[in-house]
Amino acid sequence: MAPSHDTVLLAHGGGGRLSQQLIEELLLPAFAPADGVLHDAALLNSPGQTLAFTTDSFVVKPLFFPGGDIGRLAVFGSVNDLAMTGARPVALSLGMILEEGLAMSLLERVVHSIRAAADACGVAVITGDTKVVERGKGDGIFINTSAIGVVEHALKIHPSAVQPGDAVLVSGDLGRHGVAILAAREELGFRSTLESDLAPLHTTVNELISSGVEVHCLRDLTRGGLASASDEIARSAGCQIELEEAAIPLHSSVNGACDLLGLDPLSMANEGRMLVICPEVHAAKALEQLRHHNPAACKVGTVHSTTTSEQQQPVLLRNTLGVLRPCDVSRGELLPRIC
Amino acid sequence: MSAEAKQLLEQIHSSTTRPWTLMEVCGGQTHALLRHGIDQLLPPEITLIHGPGCPVCVTATERIDQALALAEQPEVILCSYGDMLRVPGSNGRDLLSLRAQGADVRVIYSPLDVLELARQHPERQVVFFAVGFETTAPATALLAQQALAEAISNLKLLVAHVRVVPVLNQLLSDPACAVQGVLAAGHVCTVMGGSELNDLVQRRRRPVVITGFSAEELLQGILRCITQLERGEARVENAYGKAVSAEGNREAQTLLKHVFEPINTIWRGLGVINQGGYKLRPAFVQLALDHKDRQASNEQTAEQAECPSGLVLQGLLRPSACSSFGNRCTPDHPLGAPMVSSEGACAAYYRYQR
Numbered sequence: 165m166a167p168s169h170d171t172v173l174l175a176h177g178g179g180g181r182l183s184q185q186l187i188e189e190l191l192l193p194a195f196a197p198a199d200g201v202l203h204d205a206a207l208l209n210s211p212g213q214t215l216a217f218t219t220d221s222f223v224v225k226p227l228f229f230p231g232g233d234i235g236r237l238a239v240f241g242s243v244n245d246l247a248m249t250g251a252r253p254v255a256l257s258l259g260m261i262l263e264e265g266l267a268m269s270l271l272e273r274v275v276h277s278i279r280a281a282a283d284a285c286g287v288a289v290i291t292g293d294t295k296v297v298e299r300g301k302g303d304g305i306f307i308n309t310s311a312i313g314v315v316e317h318a319l320k321i322h323p324s325a326v327q328p329g330d331a332v333l334v335s336g337d338l339g340r341h342g343v344a345i346l347a348a349r350e351e352l353g354f355r356s357t358l359e360s361d362l363a364p365l366h367t368t369v370n371e372l373i374s375s376g377v378e379v380h381c382l383r384d385l386t387r388g389g390l391a392s393a394s395d396e397i398a399r400s401a402g403c404q405i406e407l408e409e410a411a412i413p414l415h416s417s418v419n420g421a422c423d424l425l426g427l428d429p430l431s432m433a434n435e436g437r438m439l440v441i442c443p444e445v446h447a448a449k450a451l452e453q454l455r456h457h458n459p460a461a462c463k464v465g466t467v468h469s470t471t472t473s474e475q476q477q478p479v480l481l482r483n484t485l486g487v488l489r490p491c492d493v494s495r496g497e498l499l500p501r502i503c
Numbered sequence: 504m505s506a507e508a509k510q511l512l513e514q515i516h517s518s519t520t521r522p523w524t525l526m527e528v529c530g531g532q533t534h535a536l537l538r539h540g541i542d543q544l545l546p547p548e549i550t551l552i553h554g555p556g557c558p559v560c561v562t563a564t565e566r567i568d569q570a571l572a573l574a575e576q577p578e579v580i581l582c583s584y585g586d587m588l589r590v591p592g593s594n595g596r597d598l599l600s601l602r603a604q605g606a607d608v609r610v611i612y613s614p615l616d617v618l619e620l621a622r623q624h625p626e627r628q629v630v631f632f633a634v635g636f637e638t639t640a641p642a643t644a645l646l647a648q649q650a651l652a653e654a655i656s657n658l659k660l661l662v663a664h665v666r667v668v669p670v671l672n673q674l675l676s677d678p679a680c681a682v683q684g685v686l687a688a689g690h691v692c693t694v695m696g697g698s699e700l701n702d703l704v705q706r707r708r709r710p711v712v713i714t715g716f717s718a719e720e721l722l723q724g725i726l727r728c729i730t731q732l733e734r735g736e737a738r739v740e741n742a743y744g745k746a747v748s749a750e751g752n753r754e755a756q757t758l759l760k761h762v763f764e765p766i767n768t769i770w771r772g773l774g775v776i777n778q779g780g781y782k783l784r785p786a787f788v789q790l791a792l793d794h795k796d797r798q799a800s801n802e803q804t805a806e807q808a809e810c811p812s813g814l815v816l817q818g819l820l821r822p823s824a825c826s827s828f829g830n831r832c833t834p835d836h837p838l839g840a841p842m843v844s845s846e847g848a849c850a851a852y853y854r855y856q857r
Contacts, residue, residue: 168836171603181835426531426586426845477857485504485718487540492854495834497599498585 177223178496179387180431184396201323201400204248204384207315216251218242219310227274227304229348231340231359234305235277237435240364241386242311243285247366248382248438250321250373251313253285258292258309263302274305285364287311317373323400325380328469331447332405333440335368336361336458337413338390342432343421346498358417363436368457372440377450381441385434388494391479392431393439394465395493398478407465407491409483430481431494441467511722512544515729522548523732524681525725526818528667529688530557530846531716537855539718541725549729552681552818553848555670555773556688558635559586560816560840560847563769566663567592569795570632573661574598574606580624582617583632584639585610590840614639614646621650621658630792632661637694640664640781641755644762647787661792664763664781665770667691668699673776674817675707682818684728686714686721689743696751700739708737715743762787771840772813810839815848822852829857 168185175182187202205218220241227234243253258278262271282289319325340361347356365384372379381401383393390412398405414429422429442450447463454461470478479491527533533553536542542551555561571592574581581598588598588608602608607627611617614631621629633643643664650658667688674680687700692713700711710731714724724742731737741747759781768780783791810827814820822828822841832838834850841847 171600173599173603185835483538483540485508485539485541485544487543489538489540489855490857 173497175496178494178498179389179392179433180494180496182496183388184392184493202396203322204245204382205251205311205313207249214315216246216249216313216315217310218245219308220245221306221308223303223306224345225303226348227270229360230344230357232362232435233274233277234307235274236281237362238307238309239278239281239285239287240362240435242309243287244365244384244436244438246311246313247364247369248321248384249313249315250317250319250369250379250382251315251366252370253287253311253313253366255290256282256287256309256311258289259307260292260294261302261306262294262296263304264296264299266304271305281364285366319373319379321379321382323381323397326397326401326403326441326467327380327443328403328467329444330380330441330467331444331450331463332394332407332465332467333442333447333450333454333461333463334385334390334413335365335438335440335454335461336436337415337418337460338385338434338437339414339418339422339429339432341435342389342498343418345433346421346425356417356421358415361434361436365436365438368454369438371456372450372453375449375453377442377446377453379440379442379450381439383439385437385439387433388496389429389431389433390439390464391428391491391493394479394491397439397441398467401467402470404468404470404478404480405465406468406480406482406488409481411462411464413460413462427498428492428494430491505719507719508722511719511726515549515722515726516546518726518729518733519546519548520733522550523683523729524550524552525684525686525728526552526554526682527686527714527721528554528556528671529690530560530844530848530851531690532556532686532688532714532721533848534846534851534854535716535718536721537851539721540855541718541721545725549725553815553822553851554685554818555674555770555816556636556667556691557816557841557844557846557848558639558665559590559844560812561665561670561770561773562587562590562634562663562840563771564593565769565795566632566661568594569792570630570661571596571598571601573630573792574601574608576628578626578628580607580609580620580627580629581632582609582611582620582629584634586844586846587632587634589837589843591837591843614642615649617646617658618649618653618655621655625657627657629658630661631658632663634663636665636667636688636691637759638690640763641694641752641758644758647762647783647790648758650790651787658790659792660783660790662763662782665768665776666765666779666781668695668703669765669779670770670773670776672703672706673779675703675709679819680817682709684709684732685711686724686728687711689713689715689720689746692741692743692747692751694752694755696756697739697741697747697749698751704737704739710737711739713739713741713743713747715746770816772811772816774813812839812841812849815841822849823856825849829853
């Protein structure tokens, strides 16, 4: 099937429906993975060990934002993608596309930040590349990182392992990164003391697995937020996920900003939060581990089996008045409402 | 469910003895009603129909076509609110796709940002596509006043502001109109106050209750409206007292009067509404872009055959009953504005009740 738009739109990169369409209509047919199911990182079986491999690109504006910067984001982003397979991160590649005219002092700050973040995660930056584009052809710095890690557990952590009856947990309150970035863009004219949730997740994942939680699936909640991540997992797993709106942890500033701008907090980006799917009987143990890192971690939903007719609605949300409704995936662009 | 919401629901159930049809005016209220699932919790006797209070939905196709044509001119920087950028014009194109093809289209958050753009780019023609109800019109008025005071010469306003009370008056005057009570738009009333609704109630003999946006506020509005209907009363009532006063925001009203004058204007899908829009007063003529309207009306008819948004905006067609809903018309490929906007009734149904 050919892509259904004549031109690439910003929304194709927003982690919502248009991103999904681009992957399903153009990229999957060209590069379909062996099992046909997408995950945050690919697994490579080599003699004696399983490796995890992933790549991610970073185009954030502003380059420095409350709670982080593009350098840390580039390291933690790829480390987190690896962590979603339960892999221990080992090494990173670093590709930078720089815009002519960028202040060298700023580049230095970013590079130091990358180094510090890599050290904190115990990964080495072992290969890299730099290109420079003419002024006006880039946005300061674009970064791509690829990461390689080692899988040292026997679990199958994958959407295909998700079972009806499983519990759906989140590792902390949602939407801080998205709101912090919106607030940092001065044109929005609203101030917030909220910081991005940017953080590495591999240690948390390692603790979950070591504590004996039978993890079925993990998903890094980045662009598109909880809404996109649960939709992708439910569709890949052939299950339905029911979320409990009242249980979803949201900081009051995230709620307030979303209310004001007419945006859906469940579609707001995160950079240090994940969805954990595990058997209901392991949920309490998993939450105990997650709460060592973030006290807001909690159970937000349940996986159900699904009939063919229900496949139209992979994710349902039970709202605060007790009514069930479909949980919508955003198109991919954040367009604040008029009034 | 909050104890308050539960109690209000119980009161609505016990107060309702007959079928009643209410219209919530504002698209934000439509979304909130469906998001909270309030329509499913009300007694079956109560029918909610969705009013025309979605600013981008009612912006005339002619005006969008004009904005698209302006955005295509290389010297133009076209600015508008985010919601407006995906609304298709008469040939299905929108501002966002023009931007992807190279047009300089900017999302702005406050009209005063437009002033800054005009100052920064004296060599470019900056155009502000000013849409919205009395909620956003005062900020446009402020922009016009400042632009004039600073003698900024590279700024033009394509004014498509619309007024709520005239459209309600016209809708309710139609003998075919089934609406028996109105939940008035809380945000507009914070600016215009409650008193301008008195005349409407006098003329159209229906209860009008100023209503907010939370589940409890909506239930409170519905309860007060039903109570009036059951008693045979028709008056203006304020169920959104925390934000709305009888006189409204006087400063904003003065600004509106100073900069704009009411005109008859086309609402998308509804046709010409008497005194339903604003235009700049003669003192601000140097900022004005004249409306370019089509002479023939057959194109409008063709659009209506494709998308019956006018019926939706008058509450005569439930979005999910439209033959294109959810198949030929989705938020990714909208045939009409109510499927695009975060305040459109079709988008609300698509999102919450597929």
